[in-house]
Amino acid sequence: MFFKMFLRSFFIQAGWNYERFQNLGFAFCLQPALEKIYPDRAKLKAAMLRHLQIFNTQPYMASFVLGNVASIEEKAAAGPDQEACLKTMPGVKQALASSFASIGDRIFWGRLKPMTAQVCLLVWAAGGFYGWLFTGLNTKVSVWLLMAGPVAGIVFYSAFAVHWRWYGLKSGYVCGGSASCGLDSANWPRLIRVLSTAGFLMSVAIALTAFGMLAALNYNSGRPGDVFLRIALPVGVLALHRITRALGKSVFFAAGLVLAFSVLLFSVFGMRPFRLYI
Amino acid sequence: MITVIKTVLSAALSGLLGLDAVQAGQFLLSRPAFVGPLLGWLNGCPLEGARLGILLELLYIDFIPVGGVVPPNGTAAAAVGVLAHSAGGLAPSLSFFLGLAAGRSYSYIEYQLRASRSPWNAVIEAQVAAGDIFLRRWLVKAMLIENAVMGAYVLAWAALAACISYLPGLSRLYPGTDFAYSLMPWLGLSGLYFRFRTQIYKKR
Numbered sequence: 305m306f307f308k309m310f311l312r313s314f315f316i317q318a319g320w321n322y323e324r325f326q327n328l329g330f331a332f333c334l335q336p337a338l339e340k341i342y343p344d345r346a347k348l349k350a351a352m353l354r355h356l357q358i359f360n361t362q363p364y365m366a367s368f369v370l371g372n373v374a375s376i377e378e379k380a381a382a383g384p385d386q387e388a389c390l391k392t393m394p395g396v397k398q399a400l401a402s403s404f405a406s407i408g409d410r411i412f413w414g415r416l417k418p419m420t421a422q423v424c425l426l427v428w429a430a431g432g433f434y435g436w437l438f439t440g441l442n443t444k445v446s447v448w449l450l451m452a453g454p455v456a457g458i459v460f461y462s463a464f465a466v467h468w469r470w471y472g473l474k475s476g477y478v479c480g481g482s483a484s485c486g487l488d489s490a491n492w493p494r495l496i497r498v499l500s501t502a503g504f505l506m507s508v509a510i511a512l513t514a515f516g517m518l519a520a521l522n523y524n525s526g527r528p529g530d531v532f533l534r535i536a537l538p539v540g541v542l543a544l545h546r547i548t549r550a551l552g553k554s555v556f557f558a559a560g561l562v563l564a565f566s567v568l569l570f571s572v573f574g575m576r577p578f579r580l581y582i
Numbered sequence: 583m584i585t586v587i588k589t590v591l592s593a594a595l596s597g598l599l600g601l602d603a604v605q606a607g608q609f610l611l612s613r614p615a616f617v618g619p620l621l622g623w624l625n626g627c628p629l630e631g632a633r634l635g636i637l638l639e640l641l642y643i644d645f646i647p648v649g650g651v652v653p654p655n656g657t658a659a660a661a662v663g664v665l666a667h668s669a670g671g672l673a674p675s676l677s678f679f680l681g682l683a684a685g686r687s688y689s690y691i692e693y694q695l696r697a698s699r700s701p702w703n704a705v706i707e708a709q710v711a712a713g714d715i716f717l718r719r720w721l722v723k724a725m726l727i728e729n730a731v732m733g734a735y736v737l738a739w740a741a742l743a744a745c746i747s748y749l750p751g752l753s754r755l756y757p758g759t760d761f762a763y764s765l766m767p768w769l770g771l772s773g774l775y776f777r778f779r780t781q782i783y784k785k786r
Contacts, residue, residue: 318725546772555773
């Protein structure tokens, strides 16, 4: 039952819709448990209808709610007062969905996902590939190294995702029935803090390496003014992004500005183009 | 002919990988950092594919899919970017910006697809109430539609890129797009930096 639910949990968002969000996926994931709990077809039907109602949470953390709800359904089916047991279920489901959505969004979307890009860049750097930083620079690099970067990021991320999907299911089932079930299964604030700090340090390391590479490529390359311009431009882009963020604009706005000015200067006014490296 | 076959297959593959973004798995196989080099490899330009992919990835880090928000689609962006270069014959710089626009505009289509599934609820409830609890077919249907739409979308943009490549005077645009493209890694790096800096800053 657990393994089937675990496998199905990978499709929890397959039927995502604006009316009831993950309801189809949730009912689909819970189906193996409900089929085991309710051999009677009429009761199974009623249980399925109960879980086709609105539901939304962070997809990886949904396992905590799935395990919990399976446990509540089991207790309700076995206990003398099914009505009373099931009455508390929507509240528990809602409370857990909201709490785990908040935790999951911060861990997975806010931290781990950007960290996969960092892992990719670090693997490439370890393999001696910096070609992504200097467009137009043709470097010889093996396809395996190019693929190894993103694959390493995926493995890093998926290890967390798969772990929490499985662990959440088990842990939710064990403490099922409580609206705080599973919330103490990890020191979430500490985990979030550690990931933030690790991500920030990696960002700084990558940025410093990038500027170091830029300085190295331009070292001894002629007039100091040219070198200064080539280092000042990326710094200017950073400042532009900071300003557009402060104005509440997305990165597309900054990219659009850079494109518009570049096309204007080099394509329309015909200024002589140059590269960031010599 | 081989280029056409490769492009169609790449579009179909991107449709399949695109499912990973929301509907199936969510292992991040749909991220541009992976889609870019993979499609680049299949289409004979792994370096440009990897470059386009990671730059799109760094820019797309800015968007978080919380609370039902439909962020720009990285799979569509990377697939269009790579195919615009490999099949459409555009310079990598213009392909990149075309991919960026394609990813951005796909979020509108994705919104429509999600909205189109809302009326299914009443039908499914009636079906379950009638004793048919076979929900899998609805989920498979949703994924097939999404897969087909993404594949067709990528193919349409690749065709558009091929048409653009015949525009007269296009080469005059390249000095500008090349220069803007050379600054994109730095914009991406700043995105990476500010994503975590904000978190550290908020913490204190």
